[in-house]
Amino acid sequence: MKRWCLFLSFAFFYLLGSVSSARAQCDTEPFVQEALNFLKEKNFNFLKSYKIDGQRGTNKEIEYSYVFSTGTTYMIFVNNGKKNAEGVIVTVEDAERNEIAKSFVGDTYVPAVQIICNRTGIYYLRFTLVDKRHDCAAAVLGFKR
């Protein structure tokens, strides 16, 4: 009997561990799908998607870079399941680290920013996670000419 109790306790804690780790995972797939629909509505072609996982407050900022090309319009759309992607801010900086766009205007969140690029170079996309309760998000980058 004692053996069975120990075995069941072991199995229970093992299962509990699996469930809690699965829940803690950040699944961005549904966010990406919604973001793709947004790009499509705006007549943008999909280029890249980014996973933004704050890991419950562990990561406050996540940065990616991309080469933007002259004569191309780029759109970055952020989706964390909240209206206007509240809690996530994307800041776009040029190669000299000058801020050129931000998805937080005044005191309002906006889900997307676009850049009509006329200067080729590396651009930095920095995602700042303000609200750790909603720090699992996806962003997509689209382009049109």
Add this chain to the structure above:
Amino acid sequence: MLKKYLSIALLLSMGLLASCGGGEAEQQEGEGNSQTNGTTENTVNVEEALQKLSNDFTLLRAIPSPIQMTSLVQESGAKYDPAILHDANKAKNYGSDFKRALNVGVYSTDLGFAHLYGKNQDAIDYLVAIRDLSTGLKVDSYFDFERLKQLTESNASIDELLAETLTSLQTMKDGLEKENRGDITVLVVTGGWVEALYLGCHVAENAKNKQQLLEHIADQKVSLDNIVKLLEDIQAINPEAKALYEKAKQLQDAYANVSLKVETISKDTVIDGVPTVVQEDQSVELNFTEQDFQKIYSIVKEMRRLIVE
């Protein structure tokens, strides 16, 4: 009694860890010619190179998608010419992971190009080629080929098919990075980039309206610097990359005099409800002679030959 169960749990954990290690060994074996021999020194070098590559992955993520170049080719008014694309039937000829990975990139660019022109049968042929090479590379699990085929056959919108393909490719790249097979990702991206540049140069050579194409070809100088650094990293992992690296260095030399300087002023506005930054160009200065172009095109052709032959 408790000690006994803890011992069993410990043994089970060790068993699991060992089986994970075995998987890794199999994976490295699967990489075939990624590693030449099993000496400790070489293993250390390869591990160091993989670590360096992992640190340099930001360079890889910054390389633009080939679809930008191919859409420009279409906009230039060029007619669809299947002869300039790679032959999908050659996919089965590639026996090394090095060549498979490079040609997954080449075929992905060609797939996007064929679909842009509405050539669905060609696009399906490229999908099949990518599937076969992906199976050889053991990365086919990242693709839903049935869905891709359905999208192609059903004449789905270009956005839908390309989004699905590009998403799958990106999932594959992310997955390979986690699997410590970043060298494969670099080769896929390099293959796609070279093919796009080849198509751009081929069309620009005879296009009447080629200014935008030339500007975009000149722009590739930024990405080329990243490609060269990444190929330098993977030489230590895969000696087959040496010839390609050397050609990329030659291409860098050919680009030395090419420059595109654009002075811009940024203005904030709102377009279609989205806050927008408009970089208005004040002056554009493109230094790109016909001689530079011919030199670049010639080296790109050689790079492509190294990849597809």
